[in-house]
Amino acid sequence: MKSSKNTKGRKSVVAVAVAVAxxxxxxxxxxxxxxxxxxxxxxxxxLASAAPSRVGGVDLDTVTIPELQxxxxxxxxxxSALTRAYLRRIEEVDPTVRAVLRxxxxxxxxxxxxxARHRQGRTLGPLDGIPVLVKDNVETRxxxxxxxxxxxxxxxxxxxxxxxSRLRAAGAVVLGKTNLSEWANFRAxxxxxxxxAVGGQxxxxxxxxxxxxxxxxxxxxxxxxxxxxxxxxxxxxxxxVCPAGMNGVxxxxxxxxxxxxxxxxxxxxxxxxxxxxxxxxxxxxxxxAVLSRGKGAQGADRAAADDAGTNxxxxxxxxxxxxxxxxxxxxDAVMTRTAKKLRAAGAVVxxxxxxxxxxxxxxxxxxxxxxxxxxxxxxxxTRKGPRNLAELIDFxxxxxxxxxxxxxxxxxxxxxxxPPTTDPKYxxxxxxxxxLSQRSIDETLAAHRLDAIAxxxxxxxxxxxxxxxxxxxxxxxxxxxxxxxxxxxxxxxSVGELPVGLLLMTGDRQDGRLLSLGAAVEDRLRAWRAxxxxxxxxxxxxx
Numbered sequence: 001m002k003s004s005k006n007t008k009g010r011k012s013v014v015a016v017a018v019a020v021a022x023x024x025x026x027x028x029x030x031x032x033x034x035x036x037x038x039x040x041x042x043x044x045x046x047l048a049s050a051a052p053s054r055v056g057g058v059d060l061d062t063v064t065i066p067e068l069q070x071x072x073x074x075x076x077x078x079x080s081a082l083t084r085a086y087l088r089r090i091e092e093v094d095p096t097v098r099a100v101l102r103x104x105x106x107x108x109x110x111x112x113x114x115x116a117r118h119r120q121g122r123t124l125g126p127l128d129g130i131p132v133l134v135k136d137n138v139e140t141r142x143x144x145x146x147x148x149x150x151x152x153x154x155x156x157x158x159x160x161x162x163x164x165s166r167l168r169a170a171g172a173v174v175l176g177k178t179n180l181s182e183w184a185n186f187r188a189x190x191x192x193x194x195x196x197a198v199g200g201q202x203x204x205x206x207x208x209x210x211x212x213x214x215x216x217x218x219x220x221x222x223x224x225x226x227x228x229x230x231x232x233x234x235x236x237x238x239x240x241v242c243p244a245g246m247n248g249v250x251x252x253x254x255x256x257x258x259x260x261x262x263x264x265x266x267x268x269x270x271x272x273x274x275x276x277x278x279x280x281x282x283x284x285x286x287x288x289a290v291l292s293r294g295k296g297a298q299g300a301d302r303a304a305a306d307d308a309g310t311n312x313x314x315x316x317x318x319x320x321x322x323x324x325x326x327x328x329x330x331x332d333a334v335m336t337r338t339a340k341k342l343r344a345a346g347a348v349v350x351x352x353x354x355x356x357x358x359x360x361x362x363x364x365x366x367x368x369x370x371x372x373x374x375x376x377x378x379x380x381x382t383r384k385g386p387r388n389l390a391e392l393i394d395f396x397x398x399x400x401x402x403x404x405x406x407x408x409x410x411x412x413x414x415x416x417x418x419p420p421t422t423d424p425k426y427x428x429x430x431x432x433x434x435x436l437s438q439r440s441i442d443e444t445l446a447a448h449r450l451d452a453i454a455x456x457x458x459x460x461x462x463x464x465x466x467x468x469x470x471x472x473x474x475x476x477x478x479x480x481x482x483x484x485x486x487x488x489x490x491x492x493x494s495v496g497e498l499p500v501g502l503l504l505m506t507g508d509r510q511d512g513r514l515l516s517l518g519a520a521v522e523d524r525l526r527a528w529r530a531x532x533x534x535x536x537x538x539x540x541x542x543x
Contacts, residue, residue: 051092053226055085060226061530064282079114079129086131090227099222101199103176110173128171133228135219136177137265147265148182148196151385151395161263170290178218185215186267188408190469195405205531210461213242220247230287231277236267238477240275241489245457245501248491250284251277255509256484258292268371281519312520315346322455331456334493334500345524354444356436363433369418370426405466437482457489457501480505488518491527
């Protein structure tokens with residue numbers, strides 16, 4: 001559940017995303033190659049920061065997809081070489097970070113097929129040949145899909161989620177699967193984000209004893225460590241944006257319904273969505289354009305086109321800053337510096353407090369319990385293993401490996417006892433949640449004539465501790481998550497070594513405009529920096 005770049009030659013993120021939606025193709029003249037797919041290493045590893053991050057004259061830490069496609073077009077880089085480079089980094093770096101559960105046995109074949117298309121001048125778009133990691137609650141036909149649980153660790157579903165089919169149709173190399181907080185952090189009352197019985201504990205690449213947040217922990221940590229160009233996360237409330245913020249990358253939670261949920265292990269159909277994550281907004285927008293093709297996507301693309309002429313200009317943009325002092329004075333200082341930079345770029349920044357937050361916090365969890373029971377029962381019927389939530393609870397009780405970090409499954413037990421979604425009280429609760437969450441954003445935007453609301457995405461990463469669990473009361477993600485509205489986290493700065501993100505949110509189906517604004521904010525803040533894989537830091541920045 002909960003869980004700055006070299007811009008030389010870079011196109012406007014909006015223009016690129018619109019070109020993708022219109023079917024623009026980028027061609028190249030690459031060659032093919034082969035190398036055995038790397039596997040997931042054991043914890044411990046060497047000095048991850050010493051592993052090379054360059055291939056074909058590009059720096060994997062900072063290169064964007066358009067820059068990679070330009071290299072493929074002039075013949076100085078191939079999809080096979082790029083895929084091999086990421087597989088090598090997974091082999092060398094991931095034993096330290098533990099973000100990648102497995103790599104695809106077909107990754108290099110996918111890359112060779114992309115190279116052939118490039119040679120023939122019939123590429124499928126800017127994602128053709130680009131390596132993508134997928135969170136392990138998203139079904140893939142050539143790899144297991146476990147949601148981090150041993151209950152699903154046997155035979156995989158043998159099918160692709162709709163979003164994975166779209167990635168493949170766009171020519172992307174589905175590189176592997178990432179670790180996650182088991183069952184997307186909807187099992188125990190005090191879970192430890194980034195831990196699953198299948199994958200163990202994912203570490204924050206900036207400081208290894210700090211938490212990566214969740215539940216898209218492996219996707220975010222893998223991007224921070226430059227183990228793929230793009231990753232896919234999923235969110236019910238905070239599970240894309242919090243890991244993005246805490247690992248210093250970009251995460252986009254799309255408007256509900258723009259990305260198909262079919263083939264994704266659920267929590268709640270009323271809030272669940274998959275979304276793109278990357279090291280920059282350009283790559284995030286390009287991936288979103290692929291994921292969202294279909295119902296509702298055209299509206300998002302038209303919204304992007306409306307802003308295409310701004311070319312990243314913040315002048316006259318009105319942003320409401322929701323400070324959230326509960327996240328601490330150090331985070332508030334990052335927000336103060338952020339507001340100063342945005343104002344210097346010509347934006348108008350006004351302080352706001354969206355209404356109804358206490359009521360949303362009161363209602364959201366009980367509604368999710370009922371929805372989880374309904375949706376997980378329906379999903380488990382499609383898989384081998386436990387057939388419903390009651391059997392899943394019994395499985396955890398009888399498998400000690402499921403209890404090695406924390407034994408609790410209180411949320412499962414509460415969901416089992418929750419009122420069904422046919423209950424009138426539940427229906428009234430979800431209706432009130434939808435109304436108040438949408439009004440909290442809509443009324444704030446209207447009252448101050450805002451283009452977006454901004455808030456801190458996350459506190460500095462806390463130390464990972466199975467006995468204590470997470471320290472993650474982070475309210476900024478909730479309004480957009482419950483409303484089904486889009487949100488976007490971009491790097492804003494750091495507290496010591498630990499990244500802090502800026503969360504931007506706006507109205508329903510305004511994903512294109514949000515990405516356009518996010519690109520301009522990213523360009524102004526220039527807050528990204530590579531991780532140093534420190535073993536620990538002082539306790540002054542822990543929570």
